[in-house]
Amino acid sequence: AIRMTQSPSSFSASTGDRVTITCRASQGISSYLAWYQQKPGKAPKLLIYAASTLQSGVPSRFSGSGSGTDFTLTISCLQSEDFATYYCQQYYSYPPLTFGQGTRLEIK
């Protein structure tokens, strides 16, 4: 199974900040990577697929990049509603589909 490792596991930031979350795959996955946002008590929400394609309705302050083994999710100007946990997921090799362990973004 392909292992997905996110960093950091958690961190604090302020509204208006630019933040970057990293996801690393244990082997190359081309661009077969999705990012999700999850708020407490809620289901995950798809943000980005194919490493850099924004899902319909997702604000343009979210962006993704990378290919192969290293990927990033960037939020250009944090809003209050962006404080949540973020997960990457590879869909290059299955089964199993695998997620990163999550990155919890908290308000500073």
Add this chain to the structure above:
Amino acid sequence: QVQLVESGGGVVQPGGSLRLSCAASGFTFSSYGMHWVRQAPGKGLEWVAFIRYDGSNKYYADSVKGRFTISRDNSKNTLYLQMNSLRAEDTAVYYCAKDIGERGPLYYFDYWGQGTLVTVSS
């Protein structure tokens, strides 16, 4: 609008069984693959199982293979997860999730249900 509504969760003893259901609406259910994804309390997401739009192909995580069975009834727009030989480590919120690919799965998820909690405890 797309809606996925899970049901069937609850408390069950180790070794017991439970069947989860996911009622789908707002899209052509019979054209999309479907997944189950779970989340243990305070933990991350774990993919559990997938079924192709027509039920012809199924995949499972190693952790549930041989114990869980995914199925669907396209006439009822409903997805199922039969869970047998349940263990404490199966305790989680179980989400059904729609594959984004029509007919041909792409293996990521554009809609999720609200989840149903399964607790395995004596």
